[in-house]
Amino acid sequence: MQTTGARARNWAGNITFGAARLHRPTSLDELRRVVAGAERAHVLGSGHSFNRVADTTGDLLRVDGLPRRVEIDAERRQVTLSGGLRYAELAAELHAAGFALANLASLPHISVAGSVATGTHGSGNAQRSLAAAVTALEFVGGDGESFTLSRAADPERFPGAVVHLGALGVVTALTLELEPAFEVAQWVYPGVPLATVAARHPEISAGAYSVSVFTDWHSDTATVWLKRRLDREPAEHPGERWLGGALAAGPWHPIPGMPATFCTEQGGVPGPWHERLPHFRPEFTPSRGEELQSELFLPRAAAGEAVTLLRAMAAEFAGVLQVAEIRTVAADDLWLSPAAGRDSVALHFTWVKDLARVLPVLGAVEDRLLPLGARPHWGKVTAAAPATVAGCYPRLAEFRRLAESLDPAGRFRNAFVDDLFAALP
Numbered sequence: 001m002q003t004t005g006a007r008a009r010n011w012a013g014n015i016t017f018g019a020a021r022l023h024r025p026t027s028l029d030e031l032r033r034v035v036a037g038a039e040r041a042h043v044l045g046s047g048h049s050f051n052r053v054a055d056t057t058g059d060l061l062r063v064d065g066l067p068r069r070v071e072i073d074a075e076r077r078q079v080t081l082s083g084g085l086r087y088a089e090l091a092a093e094l095h096a097a098g099f100a101l102a103n104l105a106s107l108p109h110i111s112v113a114g115s116v117a118t119g120t121h122g123s124g125n126a127q128r129s130l131a132a133a134v135t136a137l138e139f140v141g142g143d144g145e146s147f148t149l150s151r152a153a154d155p156e157r158f159p160g161a162v163v164h165l166g167a168l169g170v171v172t173a174l175t176l177e178l179e180p181a182f183e184v185a186q187w188v189y190p191g192v193p194l195a196t197v198a199a200r201h202p203e204i205s206a207g208a209y210s211v212s213v214f215t216d217w218h219s220d221t222a223t224v225w226l227k228r229r230l231d232r233e234p235a236e237h238p239g240e241r242w243l244g245g246a247l248a249a250g251p252w253h254p255i256p257g258m259p260a261t262f263c264t265e266q267g268g269v270p271g272p273w274h275e276r277l278p279h280f281r282p283e284f285t286p287s288r289g290e291e292l293q294s295e296l297f298l299p300r301a302a303a304g305e306a307v308t309l310l311r312a313m314a315a316e317f318a319g320v321l322q323v324a325e326i327r328t329v330a331a332d333d334l335w336l337s338p339a340a341g342r343d344s345v346a347l348h349f350t351w352v353k354d355l356a357r358v359l360p361v362l363g364a365v366e367d368r369l370l371p372l373g374a375r376p377h378w379g380k381v382t383a384a385a386p387a388t389v390a391g392c393y394p395r396l397a398e399f400r401r402l403a404e405s406l407d408p409a410g411r412f413r414n415a416f417v418d419d420l421f422a423a424l425p
């Protein structure tokens with residue numbers, strides 16, 4: 001096992017974790033010993049969150065040194081994988097075995113366990129958050145003992161435990177639902193007016209299996225990425241011109257000026273699901289972390305109103321924005337999922353890496369969108385106070401009870417979670 005006293009940082013470098021020690025156990029026994037001996041502990045996944053959700057004052061743990069597991073159960077269409085794997089590492093192996101995950105996030109470099117813990121999502125009207133594919137979780141709990149929660153055996157508690165903010169224990173393995181491998185082709189349409197996005201969002205988001213709308217908000221146009229699933233949709237684009245935009249002649253990067261070589265292949269060239277659903281290729285680091293991200297999930301019916309509001313206030317925030325993305329997520333039943341109980345539209349913002357400039361404008365954006373029912377992403381920056389965030393998640397009090405029952409000593413609680421719980425009545 002490696003243990004260092006060096007201060008770890010997140011991918012973006014905007015967070016230096018408070019933990020005194022960082023451990024990388026190589027066996028379950030080593031992991032159990034660290035947990036049992038820690039006053040407070042938390043797991044650091046691939047470190048792609050932009051806030052202190054993974055932080056602890058005690059012992060920080062990485063689980064990517066534990067023995068690797070990828071066990072495919074072809075009959076039940078499930079895979080059980082170890083808690084340190086990233087989507088990129090899993091996806092190629094699944095594809096080689098003839099299987100797929102229903103959806104992926106914008107980049108495959110993120111860890112599966114960390115993505116699930118924060119309710120990470122891709123896009124698609126019928127695509128639920130990545131966490132919704134989980135059917136079982138294996139934990140090492142605060143006493144150092146292992147326990148498993150599954151949808152089949154524990155239908156009451158399981159939906160509360162999947163999006164868990166690292167507050168229930170160390171996830172050592174996850175089981176995910178699979179489907180047969182499929183191909184995807186993607187096309188890009190720059191120049192779609194934002195007025196059209198506001199007026200015809202249902203039509204745009206229904207344009208393909210997975211749709212992303214990128215905009216800088218101040219040019220008043222958007223670039224729409226259509227990702228069609230070829231076993232369900234025609235392998236053709238909707239026309240040279242579509243909703244006021246024109247089919248891109250060459251490859252695009254979501255952030256103007258960044259090389260499109262970082263991006264998955266466009267132009268309608270069919271390819272495996274894991275090489276088209278993410279925007280970025282696994283072999284490239286999409287950027288050097290020179291960014292901060294925020295995201296707000298609204299009821300999908302509010303999409304048009306939200307776009308209209310953001311267009312009207314674009315001058316207030318566009319100066320600190322690199323790019324924004326609008327996606328859709330289908331409802332799920334996971335207590336802390338940002339899409340819990342409602343089909344959602346997710347409004348994402350990639351900001352410049354300057355929190356002092358970002359926070360005031362983000363506050364202004366959130367002031368407009370929170371009244372429409374917005375819920376902040378658990379892994380990204382918000383200007384909202386913990387009490388406001390707590391109020392966005394109606395089942396947080398139930399989650400607190402679950403956390404208290406599974407981890408009575410509060411070993412896996414951190415300041416991020418304590419602040420949320422303290423805001424509850």
Ligand SMILES: Cc1cc2nc3c(=O)[nH]c(=O)nc-3n(C[C@H](O)[C@H](O)[C@H](O)COP(=O)(O)OP(=O)(O)OC[C@H]3O[C@@H](n4cnc5c(N)ncnc54)[C@H](O)[C@@H]3O)c2cc1C
Pocket residue numbers: 011042043044045046047048049050053054055063083084105106107110111112113114115116117118119120121122164165166167169170171172286293377379380
């Ligand atoms: C460039 C970039 C692109 C992104 N794209 C998207 C996107 O398309 N969609 C989206 O929704 N989000 C996106 N995100 C956000 C990202 O998916 C989330 O922040 C996610 O949590 C990252 O996973 P991670 O492993 O890096 O988590 P970390 O930040 O390392 O940890 C997040 C939480 O998970 C917990 N955790 C991690 N592993 C374990 C484990 N084994 N056991 C117990 N707890 C654990 C941590 O304790 C913490 O609470 C993006 C982020 C970046 C930097």
